[in-house]
Amino acid sequence: MKNKLFEKYFVFSPYFWLVLFFFIPxxxxxxxxxxVSEWGMPPYQNIxxxxxGFKINTTFENYLYIFSDYYxxxxxxxxxxxxxxxxxxxxxxxxxxxxxxATSNIRLRNILLVLVVIPFxxxxxxxxxxxxxxxxxxxxxxxxxxxxxxTSEPLxxxxxxxxxxxGIVYTYLPLMILxxxxxxxxxxxxxxxxxxxxxxxxxxxxxxxxLPLSIPxxxxxxxxxxxxxxxxxxxxxxxxxxxxxxxxxILWEEFxxxxxxxxxxxxxxxxxxxxxxxxxxxxxxxSRWSQKNEI
Amino acid sequence: xxxxxxxxxxxxxxxxxxxxxxxxxxxxxKSEFFGLLxxxxxxxxxxxxxxxxxxxxxTGRVILDGVDITNLEPFDxxxxxxxxxxxxxxxxxxxxxxxxxxxxxxxxxxxxxKVREIAELLSIEHLINRRIKQLSGGEQQRxxxxxxxxxxxxxxxxxxxxxxxxxKLRSKTQLELITLQKKLKITFVFVTHDQEEAMSLSDRMxxxxxxxxxxxxxPEEIYENPKSLYTANFIGIANIIEIYKKDENFYSxxxxxxxxxxxxxxxxxxxxLLRPEKIKIQSINNLKTSSxxxxxxxxxxxxxLGSFTRYEIKIxxxxxxxxxxxxxxxSNYNFPKGEKVICSWExxxxxxxxx
Numbered sequence: 104m105k106n107k108l109f110e111k112y113f114v115f116s117p118y119f120w121l122v123l124f125f126f127i128p129x130x131x132x133x134x135x136x137x138x139v140s141e142w143g144m145p146p147y148q149n150i151x152x153x154x155x156g157f158k159i160n161t162t163f164e165n166y167l168y169i170f171s172d173y174y175x176x177x178x179x180x181x182x183x184x185x186x187x188x189x190x191x192x193x194x195x196x197x198x199x200x201x202x203x204x205a206t207s208n209i210r211l212r213n214i215l216l217v218l219v220v221i222p223f224x225x226x227x228x229x230x231x232x233x234x235x236x237x238x239x240x241x242x243x244x245x246x247x248x249x250x251x252x253x254t255s256e257p258l259x260x261x262x263x264x265x266x267x268x269x270g271i272v273y274t275y276l277p278l279m280i281l282x283x284x285x286x287x288x289x290x291x292x293x294x295x296x297x298x299x300x301x302x303x304x305x306x307x308x309x310x311x312x313x314l315p316l317s318i319p320x321x322x323x324x325x326x327x328x329x330x331x332x333x334x335x336x337x338x339x340x341x342x343x344x345x346x347x348x349x350x351x352x353i354l355w356e357e358f359x360x361x362x363x364x365x366x367x368x369x370x371x372x373x374x375x376x377x378x379x380x381x382x383x384x385x386x387x388x389x390s391r392w393s394q395k396n397e398i
Numbered sequence: 399x400x401x402x403x404x405x406x407x408x409x410x411x412x413x414x415x416x417x418x419x420x421x422x423x424x425x426x427x428k429s430e431f432f433g434l435l436x437x438x439x440x441x442x443x444x445x446x447x448x449x450x451x452x453x454x455x456x457t458g459r460v461i462l463d464g465v466d467i468t469n470l471e472p473f474d475x476x477x478x479x480x481x482x483x484x485x486x487x488x489x490x491x492x493x494x495x496x497x498x499x500x501x502x503x504x505x506x507x508x509x510x511x512k513v514r515e516i517a518e519l520l521s522i523e524h525l526i527n528r529r530i531k532q533l534s535g536g537e538q539q540r541x542x543x544x545x546x547x548x549x550x551x552x553x554x555x556x557x558x559x560x561x562x563x564x565x566k567l568r569s570k571t572q573l574e575l576i577t578l579q580k581k582l583k584i585t586f587v588f589v590t591h592d593q594e595e596a597m598s599l600s601d602r603m604x605x606x607x608x609x610x611x612x613x614x615x616x617p618e619e620i621y622e623n624p625k626s627l628y629t630a631n632f633i634g635i636a637n638i639i640e641i642y643k644k645d646e647n648f649y650s651x652x653x654x655x656x657x658x659x660x661x662x663x664x665x666x667x668x669x670x671l672l673r674p675e676k677i678k679i680q681s682i683n684n685l686k687t688s689s690x691x692x693x694x695x696x697x698x699x700x701x702x703l704g705s706f707t708r709y710e711i712k713i714x715x716x717x718x719x720x721x722x723x724x725x726x727x728x729s730n731y732n733f734p735k736g737e738k739v740i741c742s743w744e745x746x747x748x749x750x751x752x753x
Contacts, residue, residue: 300475304471
């Protein structure tokens with residue numbers, strides 16, 4: 104009887120996880136974001152005041168402040184663009200790789216999958232730092248280019264938005280490949296042969312058969328890359344220059360340098376709403392559509 | 399009739415160390431329904447995939463209607479391939495599956511006419527707007543067939559066309575497939591591991607084993623006059639009896655009797671085939687055993703199968719299968735288990751197996 108009860112509630116454990124580690128922190132952030140800031144520790148006033156009878160002490164000024172300053176909105180837009188470009192390149196590189204892995208024989212497939220995952224076994228910071236060494240003015244790449252006579256003086260490869268995009272694509276590529284592989288693995292290769300047999304060349308077969316049937320995998324992989332890249336802080340910090348400000352960095356500065364917790368919380372909360380709400384709506388619509396079309 | 403409509407010339411294929419096809423030669427006529435029969439690993443599917451263009455042969459040529467198609471890509475070949483799994487596109491409905499291969503060459507109006515024609519031919523008009531997952535196995539098979547036939551191919555390749563259907567549907571579809579093929583006069587080449595399917599569908603068939611073609615002939619010829627022991631055993635039920643020359647006659651140690659052959663045979667030792675339905679079974683009271691082509695045995699097993707009864711008859715240590723047709727509704731004609739009976743046959747019924 105006890106076991107049955109356990110089984111019954113065991114199903115809810117993911118929700119318990121979600122509430123404990125997502126909704127409660129989110130609620131705390133929301134609470135801070137509507138608090139009045141002050142000098143002190145913590146750097147905001149309580150929401151509920153009891154000294155002269157009960158009083159609710161909230162403000163929406165933090166939100167007004169963020170949305171009135173292009174500094175914040177602009178950095179968020181920069182991050183969105185960065186995430187879009189990075190996701191696009193991850194897809195461009197990841198799709199052929201995932202397809203190749205999914206269609207190769209089982210032995211090669213396992214080796215390739217391990218190769219995809221292997222970077223995760225070393226420190227993320229170390230890997231990004233390694234790129235710094237490769238791209239810096241007297242780094243490996245510049246030395247090679249100079250010795251080959253391709254350039255006469257070292258190229259400025261580091262500290263710009265291109266280095267950031269490259270670093271992100273490099274870091275997030277496995278997150279694109281793995282879900283794509285998961286879908287393509289189930290792909291019936293006879294469908295490709297059937298399409299060719301019916302007269303479509305490789306190019307048309309890709310667009311009429313492979314691509315439409317990979318849409319769920321493409322969406323899963325793209326979201327897995329896009330969402331964290333919007334808030335990415337370390338890679339722009341290490342590889343990026345002062346040419347572009349990104350959301351993650353602004354958030355960090357508001358919290359730890361300006362110690363404006365309510366403002367930073369408002370920024371974080373707005374970011375989540377702007378980012379997550381459309382994605383959730385899209386996911387619901389998409390799952391309805393795909394159920395109807397039975398993909 | 400063009401006897402060399404499809405010519406398969408010296409085709410060999412290996413996958414690594416594994417030789418899958420060894421020097422295959424076949425000539426298939428126009429409008430022929432041709433079967434490739436073999437157990438798994440015989441190379442029959444690889445042969446079909448080479449015809450479809452999905453595998454390239456190591457050596458040899460494939461010539462279709464006078465054109466060498468060996469090095470053509472699947473999308474450049476004037477033939478179509480029906481997959482065992484049907485390989486219907488799950489993201490498209492029946493209409494779009496049927497019109498998949500003709501979309502580029504015709505206007506929307508022409509496509510609609512063609513789809514309607516083919517749907518009528520296969521009686522699937524009512525399914526046109528369905529999604530693939532809403533179809534039964536038999537319906538999917540028709541859509542797969544229609545998707546190929548709408549292209550009016552010179553040659554249709556079918557990989558185990560009926561394997562995914564249940565037994566009752568299978569025999570119905572068999573007849574439909576034959577009717578359709580005769581009506582359209584398209585050359586069909588199919589592979590199967592099911593000997594009954596091969597016999598009932600094929601005009602001619604080839605028996606494959608270990609990458610070789612053992613025999614290629616009409617089903618009747620292969621059943622009645624198989625050349626090899628393998629074929630004799632593979633197709634239908636076979637009684638194989640070893641005989642050797644003793645004095646002027648052939649003698650079987652297993653049956654303990656003399657065997658009379660109706661033709662000259664020079665070797666001193668061979669196997670003969672005696673099909674179970676060629677053996678006449680009689681009550682021991684009616685006849686005496688003659689010294690040639692008959693023996694007296696005991697009924698070991700008996701299974702009544704409606705139109706005929708199958709007996710397993712034991713003589714010495716050999717068991718001979720006999721199919722006795724139930725001419726008479728009187729059950730007295732059935733022999734009980736354990737009864738001694740006389741089995742006899744005509745000399746013409748004996749087939750010598752050469753290897």
